[in-house]
Amino acid sequence: MDSIRSSQITEGIQQILESVFVGLCRKVGTSQVVAMRRDVVDISYMVENQVRTSDEFSVMVSGSYGEGLRLKGSDIDNMFWLNNHRVIWDLSQSQYYNTQRQTLILCDCSASPPGFTLLNLLSPSMCREIQRACFRMNNRYCISSSKYRQSLSPDNRTHGPCASGAVGTLEYDHVHCFVSDFWPPSASPWIDRCHSWPQPHVVDDIVKNGCHFVAIGHKLGNHEDHEWRISFSRAEQKLVYVMNHCQFLTYGLLKLILTEIINNGVGDNDKLLCSYHMKTAVFWVIQQNTIPHWCSQNLLEGFSVCFKLILKWVYEGFCPNFFIPDNNMFLSKIHGIKQHQLYRRMSELYEKGLAFLLHSPSIRSCIIDVLYNPRNSICTDDHTLISEAEFDRNFFAEILHAYLPPGKLNIQSCIRYLPTIEQIIGSPLLTQYQVIMLQYSTARVLQYTAFILHMETYTHKSKLRYRADKMSCHMLKLAAKFGCITDMLYIAMYYYKTIRYMEAISTIHMIKVKLAQPYVMHWYNVDTEMYTEALGGQSWSTKMRQAVAWIFRLDNRIQYISELIPEQQSALQNHDHLLCIRPFILLYMLEILCCRHVDTMRAQTALDDLQTLVHYDQGQLIPLEFRDISWQILGICQQVTGNLQAALYSYQQSLRQEPINKIQTATEMRIQSLSMDSLE
Template sequence: MDSIRSSQITEGIRCISESMFMGLCRKVGTSQLVAMRRDVIDISDMAENQARESDKFKGMLSGSRKEGLRLEGSDNDIMQWPNDHRVIWKLSQSQYYNTHRLTLILCDCSDSPPGFTLLYLLSPSMNREIQRACVRMNNRYYISSSKHRQIFLSESSLPYNTTPHGPCISGTIGRHEYDHAICFVSNFWPPSAFPWIDRCHSWPQPYVVNDIVKNGCHFVAIGHKLGNHEDHEWRISFSQAEQKLVYVMDHCQFLTYGLLKLFLKEIINNGVCDDDKLLCSYHMKTAVFWVIQQNAIPHWCPQNLLGGFWVCFKLILKWVYEGVCPNFFIPGNNMFLSKIHGVKQQQLFRRLSELYKKGAAFLLRSPSIRSCILDVLYNPRNSICTDDHTLISEYEFDRNLFREILFYYVNPGKLDIQECIRYLHTIEQMIGSPLLTQYQVVMLQNMIARILQYTAFMLHMETYSFDNKLSYRADKMSCHMLKLTAKFGCITDMLYIAMYYYKTLRFMEALSIIEITKVKLAQPYVMHRYVDTEMYIEAVGGQSWSTKMRQAVAWVIRLHKRFHCIRELIPVQQSLQNNQDLLIIPTFILLYMLEIFCYRHVDTMRVQTALDELQTLVHYDQGQLIPLRQRDISWQILGICQQVTGNLQAALYSFQQSLRQEPYNRIHTAAEMRIQSLSMDSLN
């Protein structure tokens, strides 16, 4: 009987593990989806760095988003370092650099805890901020991490409102939260991490180890709280190495990492204030690294997903009990030392022990994990399957791909025409490489579309006041670039042509583009909000992603505050806060608005019909064509259209409704000003 019961328990665990694997593939991503996400981000990172090779700073994305995770709240981390500074570990390494062009910095680890160092300037830096961050100790100039952080926190040139967060500056760009680390780079591997190389017997493979070591490390601006020079020390960062390790995880290991992050967020840290969140996702990642390298799981597979999670959880429990979390690259760096000790350590251990005693059932406390398991177990039509093509349909994959691609954004606020040309030249050189994946090719095509768009509007902006001959030539070039954009981009890129025609007073041409766009958007297979997936497959199934994007993908309109394409929207653009560059406008809202404004100049009889269509859409749409969080701009645009057509009472109501919506575009100041203006007009 015991053997039968044991067999039943084993079979039950295997079934739950497989169900969880399927659910996590849908929640976190299949192996093909994760590979696609990484390819898309990697190529955009590469293009950005190559195009800005001569810039003062170089950078890279890191964190969860770079790793391929798309969980709610996934980190958007940016690391940037001065391009003309390099850190070395010993003086003999200076022979590899041209010291007339680069400022060299020497590590001094003699009086710092493992994983930390002081940075000593070997020659004066030409960077004003770095000069201000220096302190004099023992007749040497060291770069103080605390001063460095404070200087960059107060820098007005940063594009978002900022607050300190460990070694990073945290804030938002538009509507997305970021951690921004200004750091230094070394092309050499830290001597204190050489034992890690010898430890890599089975994982990762030698070619990965060599790639990691030859790319060196970074230094982020935070000292050890128990060190002798906390205010001046820098922490050695292995972010680039960790990203490479996550990339070589198999998919079951990667899903275990995602499961641990959900476990941390929705169970361990659920309802806990920030000061009491002792464990972080970096501890979860470190646990997975150690478990993989120590071969604690003999066979990673869907049937053993729960077992892999359980081994990682037990390791974290052991670390909390001992008060020691060894850094994966430098084990002597105990990442718990200054945070998890004393009473807080005991309390955390008791909480985790109680969960451990409950067995895997405690995972059902997590809404995400619970849905991963129950959606499969309670749906008899979902047979257990671990094949990518069965887990996700062609349409679902395409939707994820286009979301990744169209999420990308080049900020034109810092570009001039010459820089745009440099971008285009860089991408032109890259796009012919046989080493690119199919995802990367379509991503580069999208980048070309975005840059051509910005170049067209910049060219018009910089030449419209010149002589007629120059303006005529610039106009022809702008029109040509915008038409090329429509060939590389998606359906809604045609509306940028319509905006340009409206801006240049060619109302009939704009209306012609609007009509063509309407016909394209009316197709039931167009990927906008709700799609007839069967018709999508019938219309574009099996075709190239370039073709699919051009024929079957619609996206929101992103209107940069630098480009005043629509005169009536200028006050709204000017009201955008300093940390926000874009108005995000639903496609059909912009389409109807342009139609109303164009008809006012060519056919006033049709203005009311277009206005009625816009009003019906804003009043009655249930999230099908207007995402709920973009209703603030939708109501405000309706109000603007009602105001310019003379319906002031309806306009006042629309502006008031705009203020009641989620402030996604943060345009409440513009709405308040219009309400005030209408109220004063009514009094007069």
């Protein structure tokens, strides 16, 4: 009897362990989903960096977003560095550079804590921000990290070395840094430490790619305002990439526990632990080979070892940097009474054992489901954890968010993208995800080029204007063949902009027919059964063209239609380059604007449909982040059709929404204009 009961207990625990694994796969991502995310982001940044010239800057996405995590509250960390500036560790390394073309910067670690350095300018720099940040120290020009950070991001809120902001609901941290092609001498012992992990070819690749320097000094250093922190972001990303999926899920679980339990309800200034500490613990545990075999069956064992290591660090007040262990990442943060309080709290959690995870909402739901349904079989096979429709929804969302708009908006800048994409797409090393990402990028570049070409030629002689117009129309139609359903809206906008109302109305009708299909993905809403029945097994190109109705993003630097210029200018003043609109909202707007010239009854019908949608939608077609611009567009349409009282109400409603699109200035301006008109 006892043996039966023991067997049942063991079986129950195993079910709970498997349920946690399945829950994490759904929350953090299956191995297939994580690989897709990385491929899409990698190819996006590869294109961006290859397009830039040698005197411009390079960019990479770092942190959890670049590693493949998409947890709630995570932001995008972008690192930027000048291509014609390089940091060296000793003067002998200057022989590898053409000093006529590249500005060299010399490290001086002699007076800085481990992991930090001063940067001395060896040759003149043409960068105004660097010139402003320089000061004399010991007969050398030193670049002040605090001055450099301030000169680059005077208007943004700062977070450590980063300038923080948001595009819609997506928050970002931008950090401007310098790059070195050489591995730091202080991190050389790390190379000898890599006996079992990572493998030698990974170590060689990491060392070959050097490091970065971010503009933040050590709080206890002698030169806090001037020091720079040595950053291993690129090396860390490569290490996360070579983790197996169980190790990656352990990292994700630690981040969830940090967010949902340890830092839950704690103000930003009082958070002692961060996700970087979690990642460092996973690195150390993997390298020390504490867990000989990482798999779904011992995921919680790996988590327990990592958590216990962090607990040890908190007790000792010492968290060793993975690459430079002498750099104690707790030194200026975790000490005194706060250290004791954190240790006591984490100890209490650790002593609860498996029950500790029940404090996490994300994990609790998975465990409770198993406890209430003990006979339910749990399949941990990667390919059965997520349906085809769910994967496609993730894939298309990833493509949309990963695309980087051109840095400079002119014909020359846009044209540089096309041969770059053509060259990359011929590579046999591309994954299927990256091919689709390049296809989507091509559509976006063609759309940018078409509208910029129109902007640059509409004042020219009629013959040149006619040729440019034909090219723009051709590019927009070609882009629609590469992109999704709603990319046809660019064609309708262009027809309206060039006073071809009947062509625009015809295009709008085609879009409506496509959007009415029951299998179409509207944002994250999709009928999975209808989608699978209609498009299961089809190529992603076909699915994207026939079934994806994603958000519509207008670059605020381009004037698409005159009716939205105030909104775009308002957003730009608030450092937001994109105006995010739901497709149905823009579709009705264009229909109203076109039909009021040729068919007033149809214009009124479209206005009634738009009003019904905005007033009564329950978040299905207009999620929270699109409510401000949706009310605004309804108001614009009511105003142009003469219903000024209704327009005023819609603008007031727009002001009451979450200011996601940053259009409040335009809304207030329109309200003021209506008020003045009523007085007259």
